Every structure is written in structure tokens, then in C-alpha cells.
Amino acid sequence: MGLAPGPEAWLISVGNELLIGRVVNTNMAWLGRRLTLLGYRVGAGLVVPDEVEAIAWAFRTAVDRGAKVIVSTGGLGPTFDDKTSEGLAVAMGVELALNEEALKMIEEKYSGALTESRVKMARMPRGARPIPNPVGTAPGVEVEWRGALIFLLPGVPAEMEAMFERHVEPKLRSLGPRPHCAEALLRVRGVPESLLAPVVEEAMKLSALAYIKSHPRGSELGQHVVDLHITAYGSTAQSAEEEVERIASYLARELQRRGAQVSRASCAGEMP
């Protein structure tokens, strides 16, 4: 169960709720998997409280230890205990400045009704760029510092995931280690998604390099239809394809045993 061999990525999770155990850190696992699939070696994860000094320490430490990509989650909201931007500014030794582009994003969300705590979400380390938030209100932050590309994302999983998929992932894919990629689409009839989930979960455990997404397609002639989109990465095109085949065969076999009809679709036209 090895780490990917690519450039070093570090994860930083900000939030007291993670340290006092009120919330389980699912964001770190989600990001770890995605960065691994993109070919990055996820070298470590740091969990720190909502304190400027601790946050600054985490970013300094990640860069000192060789991180080329850093993704943080949490601490971007409007309240006094959202301190990630300030902590990063302290680490970088730059001012926390009002970002006009971010302010515009926030103004649109609130139809112009700005308050001090809303404006706060537009304060970023000088030189940073905002990342649009298609789900919530707090913009993300992107900045380069000492050879590392740093992304600050919100802690709410739905916002974090949407921003990673729309902004961070395409960027990392264009810059990154460019691992080879292969994919397959299985159309599964006759099994509802809830019964499918444990099989998909087992399949995910078989591979650190594959990712499976299920897309329910509703009913057809009274039967549930779900598409399973399998993606796998490898250092060569052949190893990526072999990995996809291995996972697709496992899924087809296990689902047929549970009474499903499984057909293989071509990916090209059907990519979600």
C-alpha cells in the first residue's frame, strides 16, 4: 500500500473541532485519495487548531519539509475563529490585504449586502488569488510561496470537494506529474444504488490508484440503472489500463452474483 511516487503534497486541516474529536476528518482522506490519483506523494497531514501561530507553523513546516503542493481545509468563513488566511499571511511574512476580485465574488453571493464579517472573507495574503466557491460563500485562496503551490479550501466537505474538482484538480493535472490515465464505464441494471455501494466500496479498497464514481440514471423498464465510472492512474498507459480492467472485472463479477445485468459502455461519449 505505497504512496504515489510523484512530487510531495502535504495536507493541512484547520479546526478545533477536529482536535477535540467532535468531527472526524473525512476531508483529509478525500484529498489524500485525490492527490494520490493525480500522482502526488502525500507526504504528511497536519491538523492544527484555529490559532494564527499554529496555522502559520503548519504552512512553514510543510514548505520546509519539501512540499510542492499544499492543500488546507477549514478556517475560511466569516467568524472570528476563521484564521487560515491570516495564519498563511503570517507564515509568508506578507500583509493580509483586501482582494478586490474576492470581494466581488462575495458581493454577488449576498446581492451587495456586505457586512464586516462578510468582507473579512475577502482578506487574503497579498499576491494571492481567490478560488470561486460554487456551493457556499467563502472563496478559496491560491498562492505560490517558496516553490510551493498553496490552496486554501473551506472545511465544509461539499464546498471543498466542488472547489477541488473545478479548480484545484485541473490545475494540478496541467502542472503535475501527468500520470497515465485509463477509464471504463459499466452500466448496471437491476440493483439499486444502495445495494451497489458496499460492492463499490470493496472495489475501492482493492486499489490505491483507482477511483469509482457511481451515477444513478433512474429507472428503465422498471429496473434501476446505475453507471459506474472507473478511473485509474499508472506510471505507464499499460499499467493504468490493467488497473482499470482489474477493477472493472471485479465489479462485474460481484454485481452479477447479486443479480445485476452489467454491460460495458464506451467512455468517450458518455463521460459525466
Next chain:
Amino acid sequence: MGLAPGPEAWLISVGNELLIGRVVNTNMAWLGRRLTLLGYRVGAGLVVPDEVEAIAWAFRTAVDRGAKVIVSTGGLGPTFDDKTSEGLAVAMGVELALNEEALKMIEEKYSGALTESRVKMARMPRGARPIPNPVGTAPGVEVEWRGALIFLLPGVPAEMEAMFERHVEPKLRSLGPRPHCAEALLRVRGVPESLLAPVVEEAMKLSALAYIKSHPRGSELGQHVVDLHITAYGSTAQSAEEEVERIASYLARELQRRGAQVSRASCAGEMP
């Protein structure tokens, strides 16, 4: 949602599976909650891969940053990629030595059938003491270093939790910040534990300082009976009692709304 005000505790999670996102780190949340309830300030969590140098770095960093208690999970098993003891020995600059007491524990588990990989689990930093594992086979490790009390526990949650409750918690309670503690016992009739769980979960979210454990007591006159044991900590006896009352009232109200009969039992004779 503040951290507890007591001495600094750090958590270290060892395992590639956490960084590639194959496993969600529930251990960190569980330990964070328990240490908070014991009055420790959980200052940070470090997640590192199964690599000696990274593990050594994590322990050095925690001590350098002022941790008085360090609890690690993972990396104690018999396979080649279980490296936590070795990493700690490197950090401490001491030898990894065969511990006779640990070897005896392991011998008993396997009825004397020792192999090289089993003996490996008895190798610990010189000066360390083994912690019995009542659930699995790998002993834990306890050692003092540079003013910090360090506990290495296995990554399997059931083993980690049992060893924490039987060994680490009593020790920390006797050494620790001695926060005041209060408790209450609610006997709940007429609602099965599965319907009770979401209410208990909501109640746990109301308080960083309270902990609720449910003990199903089977059926009585055809009704489900479950005991809820509520514990809360505070810096004074009064604040601990108020916290327990707050959580107990919430639980009683919410469960009665769902049709349960709730009675208050005295703790003294009924402690689990």
C-alpha cells in the same frame, strides 16, 4: 468550541493508508475527545507515512513544540511496514531492544509459537515498557522522553480503544490536570438503541466536555431498556455538574418526545 485548558497533548497517526485516503482517521477523533475530556489541550495531530524518518520527525516535532503527552496509533504490528517503535527509537537516539516482558506477552498469545515477525513486536526503544493488548497481539509501548509521556498504541480501533481505557486513561487521570468530574445515569425504556443513537449523537455535539456511553440492558416486560451513562468534566465541581445536568435534560426531553420513559438512576451503585 475551545480546546481544554490543560497540559499539551499531541496525536500522531502512522500509516500510508491514511495519507492515500483508503482509511478515514477515526482514531484521531476518538483520542482527541478522550484527551479533551481528561482535561488535556490537544494541540495538534500529525499524520505520517510508514517511514522511519517521518515517524522520528513526528515525535521530535511534538516534543519540540511542547507536548507533555503524545499518543500515537498504528505501525506496531508484525509486518515489515510496521515501523513506529523503530521511528521513536531513532528520534530518541536509543537502541531498539528486545523487551523481555513484551516477549512474554506475545509468547502467551501464540502459545509459545514464536516466529521472527512475532518477536519483532517485542522490540522497543530501550527503557520503554510494554502495554498489554487485551484484544489483539501487538503490545503497546510506554516511555518518557524529554519531559513527555509517550504512548504507542495499535491502529486497529478496538485494540487502541481497549488499551487506552485500561492503561492510558487511568495513568493520565492519576498524573493529569485532575479536572472535576460529574456523572449521571439515565435509564431509557421503550426505545431501541438504534433509534436512540442519533439523539445521543446530537447530545454529544452539544458539549465538548461531556461523554455519553450507552449500555443496552436487554428487554424488560417486552420493552427495550438502555442505560445512558453521562460523564462531564469541568474546571470546578459546579461547572462539571451543570454540564451533566444540561446534557441529561436534553436527552430526557428528546427521548420522551420519541415515546421513551426516562428515569434517573443514582450513579454510585450502577457504574458500568
